Amino acid sequence: MVNDVLTGAFAPVVTPFLSDGRPDVDRFIAHCRWLLAQGAGLAPFGTNSEANSMSALERMALLDALIDAGLPPARMLPGTGACSAPEAAQLSRHAVQRGCAGVLMLPPFFYKGISDDGLYAFYAEVIARIADPRLRLYLYHIPALSGVPISHGVIERLLRDFPGIVVGIKDSSGDWDNLRTMLERFPELAIFPASESFISRTRPLGARGCISATVNINPGPISRLVTQWDGPEGQVLQAGVDRVRQIAQARPMIAALKEVLAEGLGEPGWRRVRAPLVGLAPEAAQALHAELAEAGFKL
Template sequence: MFSGSIPALATPMRDGDFDESAYRRFISWQIDNGTNALVPCGTTGESATLDNDEHHKVIAVCAEEAAGRVPVIAGAGSNDTQTALWHIKEAQAAGADALLLVAPYYNRPSQAGLLAHFSYLAERADLPIVLYNVPGRTVTDILPETVIELHRRFPDKIVALKDASGDLTRVVTQRMGAPDLCQLSGDDPLVLAGYALGQVGCISVTANVAPKLCADFHAAAAAGDYATARELNERLYPLHRAMFADASPAPAKYALNKLFDWFSDEVRLPIVPCSDAAKAQVDAAMEIAGIA
């Protein structure tokens, strides 16, 4: 469930609404191209601008369309513990296989607050949990000692970490303190180095656009075939950079619209469509990757 290429799925919109038909086609295309698991309602899925009904529907549609072909790791976090619990219950009822729980944002809890928040949710969840640490977005940073303690308290429940801190030294610290914790990258450009240190996959933005290349890259890295992994990484690297040439997920949606006319590049405010400069960077990166 927690390894390889795992896209944080973009959520297609059309005329302001969730485009369910496009999402179903997108999910099947992802699975057909070797994606190992799916994350609905992550950051790239614009979870911050989905209302609660939409949030729960997106997870339900993803689970239904995946139909057991690959695991579904549902974004269910919140900066309000009770809202996170509501998302958890809805994701479980919808048929998700696991939960992705982001660090509470904006209200900036202490490490003691993080321990209390995630412990409360772990005690009440029925599915395995992937912690999601992305301090560049949340300000709150789940420090390695907190990750280790949460895994120690709930070894069968808090089983994985998506780390988008950008600090690869944490992989070693967390391996030494919690050898059984599954560690995933949240930063596409750092994945190859992460494998050498003990990460086993990535919850990815780039895999939205290049699922087969990403799946092949992860398979090579997992097998220790670093010559192939380096070659694929260098094809993907400009695309990793281009996915953040403008506010995400606008570049990913622009690229998907280039690939498929049924996937709109529409985003929700306060995100706006790609600038011309960002589009040019995406165009060039897709050519280098061989997916233009």
């Protein structure tokens, strides 16, 4: 049994930017403090962090800023995926050396049609380059964006050859059958669905929580659902977080999350995204806020 894996609701932390395009370090730290205070964990440099629009140096500098500001690395699962094994290893080694609980690693996402042997070889090379027994690697299965599915065969080989190193996976496939099969087939794996909408179905099967975009704006209720899914308020909590999720994901998610933060905090700078993304149009933003207000949502 793995006994040092993470549990809870984790936010792929949205990254604020200054008017000149640089990451807004102070606002980033403040957002992460608020997420932790609401009971959530931090998964910076995930998909909704715009991580693949950032350099490795920017990602490492932001991680350093969080930890140097006193935020606990034991509640951090930074994204360290890259198309090259040396860069993925560099990002991961840095996170391990800073004491992070684990790293969340995309497959190499440029080449398509990769064989299981090739994908296994990539992860094996990254692990060898890091060469640190403290590494806790969480795979990141998001085939709709990466174009590179992580098959059950690859998971089985990695668990066999790197026990205690490969410890978990985020499943962003949205495929209930795949998620349920992984929970049944790999009970030793810390499995995190990418949506809080799966919590009540997956917690009884052993899922550890979720790593979800909307934790950025709804951390308290989602965190409570992870621990109280089977309590008297479980169904009410599930219905509430589902409604917020449905409203947010009906728009471009990153722009929607930043719009909610900008409006709720009175900080227009939150609306900035990096090209090639664009923010919500004013009419789309108005509709978003109207729907959230109708649902009783408050940041």
